[in-house]
């Protein structure tokens with residue numbers, strides 16, 4: 080008891096050692112009270128804007144555009160500011176200047192005499208927009224975001240003192256000087272970037288950055304530079320994380336999908352993965368057979384590219400059969416995964432040319448299996464073993480890939496609870512009667528939140544642990560997350576990859592979805608999930624990606640009375656036919672929650688030239704009468720508890736439990 084504050088008036092009993100530590104940071108009553116006042120001021124500010132994006136699938140140009148226009152946030156600010164005082168075309172041009180300042184300035188077609196005028200008008204406008212978007216933040220936070228070279232003048236321009244005499248002249252003078260010194264271009268670029276940065280306070284990526292599109296690595300580079308973000312892993316991110324950690328099965332999947340979408344240059348040139356041994360092997364073994372099912376998607380075969388596309392198809396086929404073998408090893412090691420029906424190489428009648436899937440016999444569309452011994456179909460040939468070994472080395476040693484995967488681990492997780500909402504890529508696996516699925520992981524049974532937490536831990540173990548047994552446990556769990564029937568990132572009974580390549584009959588191609596997808600229209604089910612994560616079922620939301628919302632077929636992204644929002648509208652070009660749009664995003668600001676739908680993005684060049692915004696409609700899901708404040712957020716909760724601590728500290732000073740620490744001039748020397 081001697082260590083505790085026990086005075087009658089002290090409401091909460093706190094550990095005095097903790098207060099003494101705090102006293103080092105706030106050594107006097109005055110320092111502590113100043114901080115309390117600062118924190119109270121922050122609590123009163125409007126809540127920062129959250130931006131939710133999902134299933135970007137390597138489409139780096141559309142992603143970059145959506146990041147830049149903040150799903151319409153910047154355009155709205157321009158509208159708020161200039162309502163009827165600017166023409167539509169001027170507002171559009173100003174928005175595009177903010178998104179693509181360098182490119183837009185390069186295209187300026189103005190004569191020498193008028194350019195200074197143009198700069199003046201636009202510098203004024205940009206400063207106004209910047210003031211508007213930064214008004215939600217404390218001065219200190221705003222200052223920290225300034226680029227060094229313009230920090231001083233930005234501070235002057237954005238926080239210009241209302242009482243200054245000749246304020247107008249002072250302000251003008253700064254702008255004139257920027258123009259005279261030939262710094263207008265650099266300043267416009269800097270302030271435009273600043274506006275973009277202030278438009279969004281927090282970015283949430285709900286998974287599937289990787290696969291299908293051309294530039295997941297470029298997206299990762301952008302994310303590395305982003306000021307505040309979290310990532311919920313998608314099944315397509317997990318395969319790259321597992322491949323980098325050394326999972327042979329996931330390496331095979333990554334190479335297969337990258338070949339399928341004709342982006343092998345991503346592996347070879349950008350991640351430095353050597354595909355030569357695999358290409359040589361593929362040419363030797365799959366020289367003459369049927370390749371049509373393995374030709375890359377989305378490219379037309381011409382006389383010029385035919386040879387190259389055929390080589391990619393051979394690589395695609397060779398790695399797929401390697402995948403079937405190494406996946407069988409995992410399934411065999413883990414009977415608890417319940418996936419033995421996926422060991423299909425064993426179910427093939429190699430003479431008859433048929434395969435048994437779920438008890439039904441189907442005809443194969445090709446019987447060419449040059450690398451498979453029908454008696455031992457799962458045994459890798461020596462050449463295949465060698466290829467895997469070399470690929471593994473390449474994947475594990477790729478610096479650029481490790482860099483990106485480390486970001487996925489540090490900013491990412493299986494799910495995220497943020498400001499009262501639950502963010503999760505795929506689903507909460509359930510059984511038919513609506514309870515959470517129980518899964519067995521390494522002998523232990525888990526369900527609900529505990530299952531997700533354990534899978535999260537295991538994925539990290541797969542990458543960070545070098546003990547062979549623990550590493551294998553982790554890597555196998557990562558593979559399960561990719562395609563296991565109770566994986567929250569996958570959520571389907573099976574992944575019918577073999578069936579889609581080798582069986583023409585469409586019946587076995589169907590991938591039956593987890594009961595979650597049937598029940599997710601029911602508010603009570605979503606409420607049960609929110610409660611499982613300690614969230615308020617009345618006000619919380621669940622946000623999913625993963626399954627494209629088929630808007631053309633009348634599907635809505637808003638489910639369970641608005642408690643569930645599905646924002647995979649399909650950035651992936653390959654899926655836009657089905658969805659009819661190019662993706663949904665969410666904006667959660669101090670006024671409420673908005674769902675934004677996007678038109679297909681054609682190209683950056685078009686966005687700049689035609690000043691296209693691609694935000695098509697904004698649906699207001701919820702709007703609040705009184706603005707949400709920082710006090711209502713998770714950060715607010717933390718700040719309030721800091722205020723509590725500081726009040727205790729002030730009390731302890733005032734009651735004489737702790738001495739103020741005042742350094743003498745001598746000590747300060």
Ligand SMILES: O=P(O)(O)OC[C@H]1O[C@](O)(COP(=O)(O)O)[C@@H](O)[C@@H]1O
Nearest residue numbers: 287314315571574575576590625626
């Ligand atoms: O479109 P592709 O390349 O044929 O891939 C289809 C496969 O992708 C999946 O849909 C998984 O990817 P998603 O997470 O993007 O849905 C599998 O269920 C399916 O087998």
Ligand SMILES: [Mn+2]
Nearest residue numbers: 287313314625
């Ligand atoms: Mn997915």
